[in-house]
């Protein structure tokens with residue numbers, strides 16, 4: 001066996017109990033770091049997934065970032081204009097099917113138009129406000145989770161009756177409506193449509209289940225009092241991280257404001273970054289504290305072994321060799337601690353992953369743990385680096401022992 | 412016509428070597444020492460307690476560096492500022508035996524003997540083990556090779572220490588009162604080993620002792636008083 005390793009192992013064995021304590025310190029540090037990382041990244045991914053799944057990756061709305069150019073601007077050098085009249089209705093996205101056709105030609109993803117209308121839903125003398133969304137059943141499946149969230153019925157059922165409607169399950173419960181019932185939908189302008197409930201939807205989020213209703217686009221257009229235009233295009237893209245650039249391109253082409261999920265959640269994303277920074281700081285601190293134990297044990301060993309160090313140096317061992325003995329001892333503790341810490345971390349993650357949280361506003365969930373080799377690698381590397389530093393300091397001191405002083409003292 | 416006498420280079424040579432320690436109150440350990448150790452000679456150093464015998468031995472053995480003066484090893488000046496270079500010379504050319512055995516207590520006699528060979532790294536594991544066993548055997552320790560130092564008698568430990576000092580076939584053995592802790596029978600045995608080394612393998616031995624009877628059996632006898640060489644008898 002390698003000489004340095006041989007001596008290092010003998011030293012470590014001679015101080016078994018203390019070595020074990022130092023090793024446990026590192027193991028705890030690594031274990032909790034792995035757990036923290038899995039928890040933090042798990043919840044972050046879960047959050048982003050929910051965000052990205054629940055909402056379209058890019059939403060094109062009928063707003064513009066800048067007011068449309070007035071014809072007068074094109075003709076004259078105008079400084080300012082006044083007396084512009086306001087429009088009574090939302091402007092809407094004009095020629096939606098031309099835009100969809102154009103997007104379909106180059107976009108790696110899917111587009112679905114939608115129309116928003118506010119309405120009051122009435123059934124058996126009970127009524128409630130609702131957000132009615134007009135959708136295209138064929139395209140909807142590609143951009144939202146709506147088909148999977150349906151209870152009874154399918155999206156195709158919207159074509160079955162002339163004014164078919166899908167209600168949020170809590171909304172239906174509130175007014176006592178069931179699938180097959182005919183309900184009255186009253187638009188903002190007072191138009192009353194009688195619609196047949198063809199399906200119920202359960203998203204798991206109480207707020208939307210209480211207010212959401214879905215119809216075909218043309219039904220919603222009637223309720224909104226606008227025909228031929230839509231209010232929004234919802235777009236899913238294959239590479240969600242490219243959403244920002246794609247949104248810019250779409251906006252440049254169509255002129256309509258197109259917001260990527262990143263832009264829509266800018267503040268949340270920066271909050272996540274801060275959270276990550278805090279996490280890495282805490283994890284670093286845990287591992288630093290763990291390395292104090294290693295420092296302590298290596299210091300003790302070097303003190304105990306001063307005589308041996310003097311002997312080795314008198315025989316002709318270089319300072320470098322002596323240093324590497326104690327450095328190696330620290331690394332042995334660090335490495336063993338890391339491996340043990342990995343097991344501990346994995347066990348903690350599995351244990352936490354089984355805990356179930358129940359909430360009246362959400363479906364029951366488990367803590368989202370994210371298992372990544374990167375966490376293990378990172379915690380291990382930091383632990384080893386900390387061990388190396390913790391070992392290097394006493395090792396350097398030990399190596400500088402002057403053998404004559406020790407030999408004189410002992411004889 | 413002149414006849415050129417063959418001139419041997421001394422193994423170790425001290426030129427005007429002085430060693431003082433302490434800043435403020437200075438203590439002079441040895442003063443202006445001139446000394447040569449030739450190949451194949453057995454030198455005894457004697458002197459009263461505290462006269463600087465050990466200090467001189469540490470200087471000869473490159474464990475310590477002089478405050479002034481020069482140390483030459485096989486005719487070449489030893490660099491005072493390179494501990495690494497001195498360590499290399501100690502490993503290859505020098506062997507130490509002290510009054511206290513200075514074995515590593517957690518390793519067997521055999522492992523202790525292989526330590527310098529492993530540090531030098533010139534032999535295979537097999538060859539190192541063979542040589543260590545051979546050395547132990549030549550010192551009458553064949554049945555004790557796998558014992559820990561704590562399981563050996565004082566004389567046995569001292570012989571293990573000698574075996575270790577001989578591990579890399581050094582040119583010189585430096586011994587500081589190697590029999591100081593031993594009874595007369597063990598002392599006799601250790602001295603016999605050293606004497607044999609000089610007579611049979613032409614190594615040099617420098618031995619510090621205050622036993623005049625032992626000193627008398629050396630080839631050359633150097634006396635030191637108050638850090639100065641006072642007289643020399645051959």
Ligand SMILES: Nc1ncnc2c1ncn2[C@@H]1O[C@H](COP(=O)(O)OP(=O)(O)OP(=O)(O)O)[C@@H](O)[C@H]1O
Nearest residue numbers: 432438439440458459460461462463464465466467
């Ligand atoms: N660290 C030190 N500080 C002060 N004085 C020292 C120190 N080390 C040695 N000395 C002194 O240097 C002198 C020489 O010491 P050295 O050990 O060489 O003597 P020695 O001849 O080997 O003695 P002994 O026969 O007792 O072993 C002594 O007087 C000793 O007290």
Ligand SMILES: [Mg+2]
Nearest residue numbers: 464465466587
């Ligand atoms: Mg002495």
